[in-house]
Amino acid sequence: MLDALFGHLDLWGQALWGTVVLFFGGGAIALVLGVIVGGMRVSPVPIARAVGTVYVNLVRNTPLTLIFFLFAFGVPVLVEGDVDFLGLAVWALGLYTATYVAETMRAGINTVPVGQAEAARAIGLPFGQVMSLVILPQAMRAVIPPMMSVFIALLKNTTVAAGFSVLNLGSIRAYMSERGENAMDVLLWVAIIFVALVMLLTLLQSQLERRWKVAR
């Protein structure tokens, strides 16, 4: 059992790196895009609200595997030359997770009393600054726990990229089987590593909650 891990540290290292790249790459896209789309859904501009709603409903209602398929088979048709599957997987994860980030942000925005936005508008702040200076900083406090759940789900969703020839913790079993290791041993190690990674995120969550506690 121990040998399944320590005998192949090179492969485990590469797989972990793949997962980390998928998580941080997809997470960065999801966070930026999600906050923008969440903002669009509460904006005073009807077109922005409509685009945000369509995006969330279209992408969130599509299974992640299907989005991966669309990227893996669609992009090579559209783009000439070599296709970077890791890059595609990052974008697929990011665009998919952004819908969950957007909805979580919207829930957070709704916890901020409407008077806060009215006061911000009344001193002449444009919509963007009403959001960035007054609403989002207060919404962030409310959304840390559900937002962390979204990112934990993203971390585990990185394993879906296994089906698209991207080496990560979700696909390492196939590589290890080729090297003659027992599949159950490998999968147990994968589970242990995921539990540890999620614990790191949970730790980050309690740190953030403490730092952004509502000052009273």
Added chain:
Amino acid sequence: MQPLVELEHVEKHYGEFHALKDINLAVEQGQVVVVIGPSGSGKSTLCRSINRLETITSGSITIDGKELPAEGKALARLRADVGMVFQSFNLFAHKTILENVTLGPIKVRGLSKREAEQEARALLDRVGVGHQADKYPAQLSGGQQQRVAIARSLAMKPKVMLFDEPTSALDPEMINEVLDVMVGLAKEGMTMIVVTHEMGFARKAADRVVFMADGEIVEEAVPEEFFTNPRTPRAKDFLSKLITH
């Protein structure tokens, strides 16, 4: 001379409900107008429509000769010139008292942080909460919060200030400290539109009282005349209730 704030044939519908009916109102520079009336009469809606926190169905609202713009940058610029004080204070909960007052001047007026803080401290001293500058809104009493909200509006150097029932959420002993600040502003020549039930304030500071009922302006008069000799039965009825209770 053109009035600073002018409403012409303003109508507002909430679905079936007719909230404002053919409102015509002109407020000259330096005037203090008190809007009074039973709840549901549309006085708050009127006040909020002047800086377009409420949209109107038809009619026109001009401020300093300019028609109220639709949503966007132009509207934001106009709002910067129109101070607004809310019933529920609405101080930014995540910012200190000082930051509440400096946010607009820094972000909208482009003042440096140092300049903005200097002016903010002077304003906070003027409304009597200078020593609370580093606290958060929730640590202050209602009366103190409302005075900070007035300072926040003043920091933008507004042409006109709107007060939407500024003392209705306050305990009785805190009402006066807010009214004193408002009377001071009126004496200094600030143009003010004040929705309130405080007859004392109306008598002391208002040039005119506008009485609203059921979405209409029913009566308009100087305070003394309105309170002692109301012309319409609707106003008489309202005033009699204020006095007997």
